[in-house]
Amino acid sequence: MKLKDFLEIDYALLLAAMILSVFGILFIYSSGITSTGMSVSTEYIRQIIWASGGVVLAIILALINYRRFFNISIYLYLGTLGLLAFTCFFGRQVNGARAWLGIGSFGIQPSEFAKITTILFLARYLDATKRSQNIFMRFILSCVIVFVPMGLILIQPDFGTSLVFIPILLVMTFIAGLSARYVIFLTACIGLTGVLMVLPLWQSYIIRDALPSLDILMNFRFVGISVMALAAVLAIALFGYFRFKKRYFYWIAYSAVAVIFSLGASFLSHKVLKDYQIMRLIVFLDPNVDPRGSGWNIIQSITAIGSGGLWGKGYLQGTQSHYRFLPQQSTDFIFSIFSEEWGFWGGMIVFGLFLLICLRLIRIMKTAADTYGSCITAGLSAMYIFHFLVNVGMTMGIMPITGIPLMFMSYGGSALLSAMTGIGLSLSVYMRRYEH
DSSP states (O other): OOHHHHHTSOHHHHHHHHHHHHHHHHHHHHHTBOTTSOBOOOHHHHHHHHHHHHHHHHHHHHHSOGGGHHHHHHHHHHHHHHHHHHHHHHOEEETTEEEEEEETTEEEOHHHHHHHHHHHHHHHHHHHTTTOSOHHHHHHHHHHHHHHHHHHHHHTTOHHHHHTHHHHHHHHHHHTTOOHHHHHHHHHHHHHHHHHHHHHHIIIIISOSSSGGGGGGGOHHHHHHHHHHHHHHHHHHHHHHHHHOOHHHHHHHHHHHHHHHHHHHHHHHHHHSOHHHHHHHHHHHOGGGSTTTTTHHHHHHHHHHHHTTTTOSOTTOOSTTTTTOSTTTTTTTHHHHHHHHHHHHHHHHHHHHHHHHHHHHHHHHHHOSSHHHHHHHHHHHHHHHHHHHHHHHHHHTSSOOOOOOOTTTSSOHHHHHHHHHHHHHHHHHHHTTTOO
């Protein structure tokens, strides 16, 4: 270990992560203050310990050559799959999800670390197969690598965390040079699935059966007949493409597969999702459907952010949090407390710090010495951006409540250590950008 190693660290990236962690500690402390000024929580003490350990972990990982993880990434990946499977059966249930392993008050959430190990293993696969001519098979196997841990997390069930794997897959495969049509196809399928899944709920709970025809999207008979009809269209299109070599047959088949997948996935989602998860989608469409139940969190969060105004009410002066109107205020809704007490300009500081992290990661990705390094940072940037957009959007009422934490700021050791691990890996890639 030499002095020049420390000089090569991207201090802007590390400092941004540390500042966000300090903000998190300050407002986790604030969330534990009651309206009488008493502190009723020691969460901030644990967060200080985890943040300190996370910074040390990030620096240690920065000093380790990231290429050392190339060969062991498969073991890390399989290890977390084992932990995820074990958690599904023997994990501790918190907020409706069996996502935790622990003894007494100590616990870890394997799904947080599964994001990192999946990124490392997928980066290895994409780098090892970069000269392969079978792009379609590369994309399919990339999907398998991502969908296995994602499926195990869905079983827990932790819908929010499982969603993080989708942008990781899309961004990493795109950066690795896979055909854009596969990335667009998967994106279109996910988007169409979401629309088809929400439409019946929108009809039933928001517009009150004004369009009863939408009920057919949840009807097994209709879905089955539609899938069979689309399968016939697909077969004809494939025959036409291979027989006549016309390009439009290819796009007909492409569209048919997307609709078949989306229709089937949206139908199955209504059978798999729990009642509270469905209510989260409904109150996202209209929180006033259940203002004292599932819609309470969104309404109180929007109230807290709006009441902060331009400059905020001042540190430790928030009312929504101190009067306990805002549930889960140290985890999912930490940004609501922050905005209430530090206002619009405080929120802009958080936006700016996350923007700085993303810009630095993009720079590291572009200057990486190899495909493995660029794929790692691409996956990490997708993870950070998705967490930020969904969590902050959730607190503002423009995204469904998914239980995704705001990285670096939300209370939780697993999430914070996972976020700092990503920073450490990114720093390692940056420090070795000239080593070929």
